[in-house]
Amino acid sequence: MPTVEFEGNTFNVDEDGFIDSFDNWNESWVRHVKEQEGIDELTDEHWKVINVLQDYYQKNGIAPMVRVLSKLTGFKLKYIYELFPSGPGKGACKMAGLPKPTGCV
Amino acid sequence: MGDLPKPDEMYESIDHTPPEEEWEKIESPITPGRYAYPAKDKNLSIMEFRTPGEWSPADEEWPLPENWQQIIHEGFKERLEKYRSLKIFMDTCVRCGACADKCHYFIGTGDPKNMPVVRAELLRSIYRNDFTTAGKILKKLSGGRELTKEVIKEWFAYFYQCSECRRCSVFCPYGIDTAEVTMMGRELLNLLGLNINWIMEPVANCFRTGNHLGIQPQAFKEIVEFLCDDIEEITGIKINPTFNRKGAEILFITPSGDYFADPGTYTFMGYLMLFEALGLDYTLSTYASEGGNFGLFTSSDAMKKLNSKMYAEAKRLGVKWILGGECGHMWRVINQYMDTMNGPADFLEVPKSPITGTVFNNASSTKMVHITEFTADLIRHNKLKLDPSRNDKFKVTYHDSCNPARAMGLLEEPRYVINNVCNYFYEMPENTIREQTFCCGSGSGLNTEEVMDLRLRGGLPRANAVKHVHEKYGVNMLACICAIDRAAFPPLMEYWVPEVGTTGIHELVANALVMDGEKERTTDLRFEPLKEEEDEADEG
Numbered sequence: 329m330p331t332v333e334f335e336g337n338t339f340n341v342d343e344d345g346f347i348d349s350f351d352n353w354n355e356s357w358v359r360h361v362k363e364q365e366g367i368d369e370l371t372d373e374h375w376k377v378i379n380v381l382q383d384y385y386q387k388n389g390i391a392p393m394v395r396v397l398s399k400l401t402g403f404k405l406k407y408i409y410e411l412f413p414s415g416p417g418k419g420a421c422k423m424a425g426l427p428k429p430t431g432c433v
Numbered sequence: 434m435g436d437l438p439k440p441d442e443m444y445e446s447i448d449h450t451p452p453e454e455e456w457e458k459i460e461s462p463i464t465p466g467r468y469a470y471p472a473k474d475k476n477l478s479i480m481e482f483r484t485p486g487e488w489s490p491a492d493e494e495w496p497l498p499e500n501w502q503q504i505i506h507e508g509f510k511e512r513l514e515k516y517r518s519l520k521i522f523m524d525t526c527v528r529c530g531a532c533a534d535k536c537h538y539f540i541g542t543g544d545p546k547n548m549p550v551v552r553a554e555l556l557r558s559i560y561r562n563d564f565t566t567a568g569k570i571l572k573k574l575s576g577g578r579e580l581t582k583e584v585i586k587e588w589f590a591y592f593y594q595c596s597e598c599r600r601c602s603v604f605c606p607y608g609i610d611t612a613e614v615t616m617m618g619r620e621l622l623n624l625l626g627l628n629i630n631w632i633m634e635p636v637a638n639c640f641r642t643g644n645h646l647g648i649q650p651q652a653f654k655e656i657v658e659f660l661c662d663d664i665e666e667i668t669g670i671k672i673n674p675t676f677n678r679k680g681a682e683i684l685f686i687t688p689s690g691d692y693f694a695d696p697g698t699y700t701f702m703g704y705l706m707l708f709e710a711l712g713l714d715y716t717l718s719t720y721a722s723e724g725g726n727f728g729l730f731t732s733s734d735a736m737k738k739l740n741s742k743m744y745a746e747a748k749r750l751g752v753k754w755i756l757g758g759e760c761g762h763m764w765r766v767i768n769q770y771m772d773t774m775n776g777p778a779d780f781l782e783v784p785k786s787p788i789t790g791t792v793f794n795n796a797s798s799t800k801m802v803h804i805t806e807f808t809a810d811l812i813r814h815n816k817l818k819l820d821p822s823r824n825d826k827f828k829v830t831y832h833d834s835c836n837p838a839r840a841m842g843l844l845e846e847p848r849y850v851i852n853n854v855c856n857y858f859y860e861m862p863e864n865t866i867r868e869q870t871f872c873c874g875s876g877s878g879l880n881t882e883e884v885m886d887l888r889l890r891g892g893l894p895r896a897n898a899v900k901h902v903h904e905k906y907g908v909n910m911l912a913c914i915c916a917i918d919r920a921a922f923p924p925l926m927e928y929w930v931p932e933v934g935t936t937g938i939h940e941l942v943a944n945a946l947v948m949d950g951e952k953e954r955t956t957d958l959r960f961e962p963l964k965e966e967e968d969e970a971d972e973g
Contacts, residue, residue, distance in 0.1 A: 329487055343470045343489075343883065388652040389642075393693045396659055430634040431645030432690030432697070432725055432880070432916035 334360040346422050350385065353425030361423040365413055374411055374423075377401055381424040391417070391426045437885065440929055447890070448543045449534075456551050457558070457578060461587040463490045466886030467542075469593060469879065472626075472633035479637040480735060483626030490589060495582065501625055502580055506563060508624045512617055513564060518610065519617055523560040525607045526553060532601035532611065537872050538594050541890030549601035552591050553614045559584065589627055592618035594887060596876035597730070597762075598835040603868050615877075620732045628731065632878035635727040639739050643722040644689035650676075650719035656692050657717065660702050667960070669952035672709045674717055677750065681716035682787060684747050687758025688724040690916035691937075697919045699958040700759055700937030707808065707939060710817070710948045711788055715756065721746035724760035725916060730878040733774070740766055741775045747800075754784035755801040759937045761876065761915030764803060765840040772798050789814040803837065805914060805938060809846040812853045818947035823954065824855040826965040827910040829941070830902045831858070832895065832922075833870035834915035844868070847914055850938055854945035859906040865898040873913075875921035888921065889928050896929035903930055910934050912941060 329348060332339045335356045340348040345364070347353055358378065362370055380400045384392045391397075394416055398405055405416070412419030417428060438446065452459055468491075474484035485496040498504065513520050532549040534540065539547040546552065554576070561568035562577030571577070578584070597612035605611070622628065635645030642649060648656070654676055661672045675681065687704065691697040708715055721743045728735035747755050757763060771778075781800035784793040791810045793802045811817050831851055837843040844867050851858050865871050874892025902908040911922055911933050922935040944957050957963055 388649055390647050390649075390652065393656060393698065394695060395663075395698065396656065399659070429646050429693065430631055430638070430881075431693075431727070432688050433646065433694040433920050 332360060344418075344422075344428070346427060347425050350382075350425045350427075357425060358423050361419075365419055365423070367412070371411075373403070377403070377408065377411060377416075377420050378424045381420060381426055385424070385426050391421050391429055437889070437928075443889065444893070447541065447893075450543075452545060456545060456554070459545070461546060461583075461590050463586065463590055465491070465883075467594060467884060468590060469629035469631050469881050469884050472628035472630045476630065476633040476637035477626060477628065479641055480633070480731075482623060482628070482633075485626035490586075495586065495627070497582065497585065497625055501585070504624050505580060505585075505621055508621050509560070509563070512620065513560075516613075516617075518613060522553070522609045522611075522614055523557050523564075526550065526557065526609060527607075528554075529606065531604045531606060535601045535604050536595075537598070537600070537874060537894045538596070538887070538891045541874070541893040542594075542887070544594075546587075546591050547594055549595075549611045552595055553609070553611055555584070555587055555591055556614055556618050585622070585625070585627070588618050588622055592622065593629060593879065594891075596835075596872045596874070596879055596891065598872035598876055599839045600835070600869065600872065603839065616729075616733075619730065623732050629878065629881075631881035632727050632730045635725075635878070636731055636735055636739065639723050639725075639727065639742075640735075643720050643742075645723055645725055645727060646689045646693050648689060648693065648722065650722075653692070653717075653719050653722050657701075657705075660692065660698060661705065663958075663960075664702055664706060667954065667956060667958065668706070668948055670706075670709065670948055670950060672705050674705060674708075674715075676717050676719055678716035679750050680752075681750060682714040682753050683716075683756050684721070684743075684750060684752040684754075685715045685717055685756045685758065686721050686724045686743055686763075688760045688763065688916035689722060690725070690920055691758060691760075694916075694920055696923070696935055696940070696959075697916050697937060699940040699943075700919070702958050703937065703939030703941075703943035704758060704804065706943040706946055706948065707817075710946055711811070714787065716750065716752070718746045718750070724758055724763040726763055726766045727878055729762055729766050729770075733770075736766060736770065737774045740771055743801075744771075744775055744778050744781075747778070748780050753782040754796075755781070756784075756804060756807060757801050758804050759914040759916070759939060761834045761836040761917055763836075764843070765836040767799050767801050768841045771801075786810055788816050803841070803843055803846070805837075805843065805846040805850055808939070808942060809849045812850060819854055819945045820947050821854050821856050821945050823944045823957070823963050824941055825857070826963070827855060827936075827941070828857045828859065828906060828908045829855050829910045829912050829936075830861055830899060830908045831866070832861075832873070832899075832911055832913040832918060833866050834913050834918050835870060835872050835876060837914055838870050839868060843914075847912075847938055850942060851912060854941050857906075859902050859908055861898040861902050865894065871895040871898065873915075873918045873921040874925060876917055880917050880921050885924070889925060892921065892925040893929065896925055899926070899933055900930045903933055908933060910936055912936050912938055914938055
């Protein structure tokens with residue numbers, strides 16, 4: 329499994345650069361993905377999305393569907409794309425340490 | 434999709450010139466964008482398949498077990514004895530080439546090994562060499578070749594560049610079902626633990642949690658309630674579907690994509706609104722919370738395990754019959770394999786519509802009715818109040834989803850429903866619809882991001898036909914009855930025909946459906962105004 333070294337931490341990542349397990353997530357990982365995503369500064373709104381994703385994941389073992397994420401954060405999908413240029417999946421979920429959903433999606 | 438060429442560059446790059454040399458001499462490169470990531474051990478082990486550890490198809494050395502040749506040989510032998518169809522398909526091809534240019538992946542890549550005849554020949558050449566007298570004596574002269582590690586790589590490359598859509602089979606004078614050749618190829622690879630994660634994770638999730646996405650019961654219930662809140666906002670009507678309710682007349686099963694991913698969620702809302710308007714006695718199940726069956730893309734054993742859950746749940750709940758949603762390959766499993774695999778489902782009753790009294794004798798064995806048959810019957814008997822003008826901003830065309838079209842012959846009912854709920858419907862050219870429909874390019878578990886190059890190329894023939902009706906009639910909405918379609922079309926259209934959206938049929942039904950006690954509708958199910966602004970409506 330490939331690894332990423334960042335701020336003295338070593339993260340195992342999958343082929344798309346998602347962290348191997350939510351258990352290995354920490355705030356340093358967020359700063360690593362922030363660089364990849366080209367986000368200048370992490371705001372409270374970024375953190376709101378990350379926290380909502382993580383709470384939902386811890387409760388349900390999966391990321392929320394996009395419309396639920398919108399409702400829980402109060403942000404329209406378009407705005408989530410402004411916050412995370414790669415979108416809710418490849419941007420926000422990745423940063424929050426969640427795996428990608430699979431199936432007919 | 435950052436690294437992709439521009440559409441016209443991709444289009445120009447396709448070259449169908451046949452190579453000079455024989456196909457056996459052409460190397461099979463493992464190209465990024467054309468292979469999916471391998472299955473992870475954690476998912477393989479849930480299904481008790483061999484776990485090869487971490488590897489990549491791009492690796493020079495693949496993690497094969499020491500006795501890999503023996504495993505393949507014995508696996509092949511066992512399947513030839515078990516499936517008469519496989520032996521016939523291995524023996525009968527005369528290499529006439531009728532199928533050669535019918536495959537969307539060949540059309541989109543120009544790669545000769547994507548001709549269905551050559552794809553099958555990858556397996557057939559080993560069959561000739563190892564299992565026929567002619568092959569044993571004549572070797573290469575009879576078209577046989579030895580099983581090498583390169584052959585395994587080639588199988589992996591090309592059996593995962595086939596979406597098992599069966600368009601080629603329509604043109605085969607012998608009726609060879611090339612999808613089953615691919616299925617056998619994948620089964621054999623699976624014996625070595627060589628599979629792709631986009632298939633194996635849904636299989637493991639479905640087996641363990643109840644659906645491909647791994648959505649747990651409480652989350653399923655919450656999502657459905659969320660969608661019901663949206664329905665209430667749009668119609669003023671509060672729906673309270675039941676879950677796992679014993680004694681319900683009907684069990685409704687649909688793919689998990691329908692209640693997780695847009696635009697499938699709007700189709701799911703459509704189902705619920707229809708059932709509410711009818712007062713249907715139905716229930717949803719958190720155990721059988723998946724219509725799809727990625728086991729079909731893995732092995733017959735995996736397919737059987739996943740399919741059995743639907744029937745076990747129908748039995749446990751004591752329902753009379755099963756109503757199935759807008760899923761694609763589920764219907765291939767139900768119509769072609771279920772009966773001999775887990776059937777007959779004689780603990781259920783022959784489906785009978787409680788609204789019209791119609792008996793669905795076509796489903797007398799599987800006890801499972803497709804929702805467009807059900808809805809077409811309702812419309813035919815004038816049981817629905819419909820206002821098709823609510824869909825007037827949509828100029829609709831219909832993509833025959835491969836499996837309902839070719840595996841169950843469901844051709845008229847979807848069109849009948851669309852024509853009754855929409856005023857503007859236009860057909861794509863006749864060699865791209867009905868039995869000859871072109872695949873979305875992402876079927877059979879190939880709807881993953883890392884094979885986007887393959888998906889866009891494979892989806893080109895379909896997109897090209899959509900583009901034709903877009904330019905000719907101003908078509909702006911592509912309807913389909915498959916959750917993989919609904920996941921695959923948005924990026925495909927975005928790339929080739931960005932002006933066209935994607936919808937399921939029951940989203941259109943629910944837009945048009947006049948429900949008793951509803952408030953005046955101002956938006957469609959997507960919370961967008963029913964009528965386009967004037968200047969937008971004039972476009973195209």
